[in-house]
Amino acid sequence: MDETFPAANRIRIVLVGTQHPGNIGSAARAMKTMGLHRLVLVAPERFPHPETFALAAGAGDLLDAAQVHGALGDAVADCGLVIGCTARARRIALDEFPPPEAASKLLGEAMSGIETALVFGRERTGLDNVELQLCHAAVTIPANPAYSSLNLAAAVQVLAYEVRMAALRNDAPVPARADVPPDDLPASHAEMEGFFAQLADTLDAIDFHKGRTPEAAMHKLRRVFLRATPDAREVRLLRGVLADAQRMARLAGERQGPAS
């Protein structure tokens, strides 16, 4: 169970007329990875079945707890929001939402105490018209028009993922910057300027400019390092590298003697 996602208690995944036992197991696994746990089966062709449990991997608990009904109406009787997943909703007169919006609707209702269902049809033929009539709305995963055959578990994975993303968007705690160690914060302006001053000194020491004006190179180098937004620890590391380059330049200079 995923303690961070209590709305999952009021979101059920309903699989209607599933033909291949393995797909039920894969769907359970997909659900559980996203923190969903309420699986309802409507007239599965074969259940329970060893292949279902094999493909569920560590999600066998969802199969053990799964409810089985004979008809979709029974499976969603207590639901205030039922959304059916369909490849094309045009032939039916249903509002059709993209996955993020459908997930937000499910989550919102679930968070307010309403029972909700996300319904998936048969592998080959989907939901029939009578079943779609039981849905408040449809959700369609945008797919390649030339090849739109997501398998059942893949469709469950995508929509369960969107439900989880909706939950994270809603519930994500605002990162408290006060708790972040200072070394992990982006280096301050002053720290960056200290680094750039040492970089400029180092370029002089290693004779990088060779008579050219230093401004152009420093300009470009500042851009690279500012873009990286290093943290304080990384700036210290970079300055350590510069210090050693400066030390080598001093040694080399001593070799050439005081006249140079």
Added chain:
Amino acid sequence: MDETFPAANRIRIVLVGTQHPGNIGSAARAMKTMGLHRLVLVAPERFPHPETFALAAGAGDLLDAAQVHGALGDAVADCGLVIGCTARARRIALDEFPPPEAASKLLGEAMSGIETALVFGRERTGLDNVELQLCHAAVTIPANPAYSSLNLAAAVQVLAYEVRMAALRNDAPVPARADVPPDDLPASHAEMEGFFAQLADTLDAIDFHKGRTPEAAMHKLRRVFLRATPDAREVRLLRGVLADAQRMARLAGERQGPAS
């Protein structure tokens, strides 16, 4: 091919060290449903394999066209943006993006003409640290902390879906790069690796490590420079600085005499 999604031509999905042949087929199917078609395999345990083609269903064309490499570096050599998929990025020092942001980044770069890669590791162990070092950033699918084991094809499905959603939103930040000279494009993987090799040599030459193992510092420095995504000209500038530091170190070494 999905005519509505031309950026797909510059987004490759790279599967590293895949253990189960069936997963390659399922991943190909997941890609094709979302309009992605460029599959690259790095050291797959078994390929080609009948099970791979069986599970690909109608996506066998992606398998026929798949490139196979021995190492990740070769698979992404021409890429300006490489994002690795990882279950937890905390142990590594990489910027970590949620899937929508990672997808927007890939799409934006691809739309502007840059070759991009989305990299998936082995089923059990993911990407190793050396492979993660080749990535500019990481993407993590937010999963149930108590059960985070998305299978490989499920992870490909979710991220390919997000790339498609980004394309449909068309909200990817597209740097106007059509007329941009190659020097202003992000440095390729190979150019970055050339720079890092010279950086490592330079750290040795200036005796930066002083007996410590070099890996930790290089790790952190790679992160800073990959995050900056320097262009080709900036990489040449940085290498010029390194060359002068190396020259100074040689001079200093000569001063200390051949015995040192």
